Structure formats: structure tokens, C-alpha cells
Amino acid sequence: MTEPEPAAxxxxxxxADPVALTAALCDIPSVSADERAIADAIEATLRAHAPHLELVRDGDAIVARTALGRAQRVVIAGHIDTVPINDNLPTRLEQGVLHGRGTVDMKGGCAVLLGLAVELDAPAYDVTWVFYDHEEVSSDLNGLGRLARTRPExxxxxxAILGEPSNGTVEGGCNGxxxxxxxxxxxxxxxARAWKGVNAIHALQPALATLATYEPATVEVDGLAxxxxxxxxxxxxxxxGNVIPDAAVMEVNxxxxxxxxxxxxxxxxxELFESESIAVVVTDAAAGARPGLDxxxxxHFLAAVGGTPAPKYGWTDVARFSELGIPAVNYGPGDPSLAHADDERVEVQQIVDCARGLRAWLAAG
Structure with a gap:
């Protein structure tokens, strides 16, 4: 078997062009578990152009760190995988909007990170740039989680800043x-003789009634709702089709x-669902993260990039940083509601603005 050609x-x-770089990253398919090619390209780029960074490769995660002896260190991270492609690559640029899988979630953010990692050889803070794999799949496979378990140092x-799409504004913390x-x-x-059986699907009716009438709360946490x-x-x-069911399962998120x-x-x-007839079994749980804006x-970061902070409604890996005791926020280009959509697309001005805001903060300190 011949070895693959080294990545260019x-x-x-x-x-130097975060929009063109976003397109280039998106045009390297990297559906979860198939990140090797994009990880190789990122590693090759950092080795070629960023001698100021110490590089560590862990599977398909790449960690690049400055060692300038600054008083404070920040982590700036982004995941390099995407959900499956559905006839939405290669990318196309139309009237200031870049279309294609990964443009929002989250290769726009990764392009900003990669460009600045090469450009900023003397930032005001020591910076750890992290490009990681397996974010879009089961939590136990997550590359950032793997680093937290095996290489927490x-x-x-x-x-910490996570480049998840946030419409180019700061989104604090995340829901669990x-x-x-x-x-x-x-x-x-x-x-035909239903009275001789007991219908397990019908037994879900109390839970469905609870869900139909439940009014989810809006909770203020450290100033964000x-x-x-x-x-x-x-x-x-x-x-x-002619058998009364003896088992039923409803998944609730x-x-x-x-x-x-x-x-x-x-x-x-x-408290809401468990009863003599309904068993509750937890299949997945991930705590959220408080905003971290205090x-x-x-x-200082918020003052540098401007705007009004908002809450992050979805779960993101800021929760992993929070678990490590590191305050973290989301900041990246793209509308989160377009993540994973077949018509995924990002306004290129958001990519430019995020690069400008992050550069200004890291350069000025």
C-alpha cells in the first residue's frame, strides 16, 4: 500500500483572505470520522508558516501554542468536522454570501482561527489554538473532550473562545x-381482540399530555435569558399492523x-414523567455553561469586539471549558439557525468582521 501524498x-x-480560506476549508470534505485530510492540511500550513507555534497532533486534533511568557493565556478553538454533505459542495459565492456545507458550522470560524494563528506571532496574550475532530457525533468521540481527558495541560x-456560529456577536455560555x-x-x-392485550403505545398518553401542556421556562443567568x-x-x-404492541419508547429532549x-x-x-407505568431512562446528559462574562x-474581549452579548441556546463545547474551570464564550461567523441546513450559507462580511474583531483584541491586549 502506498502512503498518501503529504498535504500541501x-x-x-x-x-490573508478569511473568506477564500473558508471556501478552501469547506471544499475539503470532512464529515465526522473523515477529518484526516483537513487536519493534514491545517498541520502542514502551521508547520510551513508558523514557526512561532509549538504543535501537537493528537489523532485528528491539532493544538498550536505560543510560548511567549505572557501573564495570561487564552484558548481559541474550533471543530473541523461537519455533518454529512447533501449536494452542497463545492462552495459557491453569490452576492456576498458563501454557500456550502460547513460555511456556518464551523469552517468560517476555523478559517478566522487559522489565518490569525499564522499572522499573529506576538499576540498580547499567550494563545493556544485548537482545531479538533468529531464534534458532530457522539460526545464520547469529541476531540476536545479527548484532549481534556488525556492532555488537560x-x-x-x-x-476560552469557541468559534461556533453566533452571528458575529458574543454568545455567553450555553444551555445543557x-x-x-x-x-x-x-x-x-x-x-381484532384488543381487549385481551395491553397497548404499550397508549400507555405513553400521560407523558404526551404533559409535553403538550408544559411551558418551558426562560431563566436569567448572570444577566442573560x-x-x-x-x-x-x-x-x-x-x-x-395487526398486533397490540407490548413495548413502546418515546425519546424526550x-x-x-x-x-x-x-x-x-x-x-x-x-418528577414529570416517572410512574408505575412509565420508566425513565437517561441516554445522554451534558451540563450547560454559565455565561462566563464576569x-x-x-x-475586555467584549469591549474590544463590541455588540450586546446574547445567550447560546444550543449546547456547545464551551461547557467543556466551563467544566475545566475556564470561563468561555462563543464567537464566530454564521447564523446558528442555518447550521446543518442543506442551504447552509454565511454572509462573508461576518467572516471579515470576526477576523477583524479577534485580531484587534489579540494584538492590543
């Missing part, structure tokens, strides 16, 4: 997420404000 480094001309910092299965059991019977959400996202049950722990969110789900570095 992006040119300095391309690195690489992530040590006073403040909890998925539970509501399981019911019954007794099979021929549907986080909207919660509670929804059924899947139902399974039944074995044939609870998006909870960062004033709660995952354990507190689980207790609420049990940290001095966060305040």
Missing part, C-alpha cells in the same frame, strides 16, 4: 441538554438553562 500547505495569500488557560427514554410495557394480542425547551423527538413501538446541573435536570424529568478577560 495553504499559501500566505490564501491565509494543553488546554490550561484563563479564558438531556435525553431520556420514556419506556412502557404491555401485553401482545391480536388487534436562557430559553429552555422540552420536546418529544422520537417514538417507537409495535411489531405488526430537555434543553435546560445553565442554572441547573445535569442531575437537577434529570430529577425534573423523573471574567476580566471576557469583559
Amino acid at each position: 500547505a495553504f499559501s500566505r495569500t490564501l491565509l 494543553l488546554l490550561e488557560a484563563d479564558f 441538554t438531556l435525553r431520556v427514554e420514556l419506556r412502557t410495557t404491555g401485553r401482545r394480542a391480536h388487534s 436562557y430559553r429552555e425547551g422540552l420536546n418529544a423527538v422520537g417514538v417507537t413501538g409495535g411489531v405488526a 430537555y434543553r435546560f438553562a445553565p442554572d441547573k446541573s445535569a442531575a437537577e435536570a434529570e430529577r425534573l424529568m423523573r 471574567a476580566p478577560l471576557a469583559q
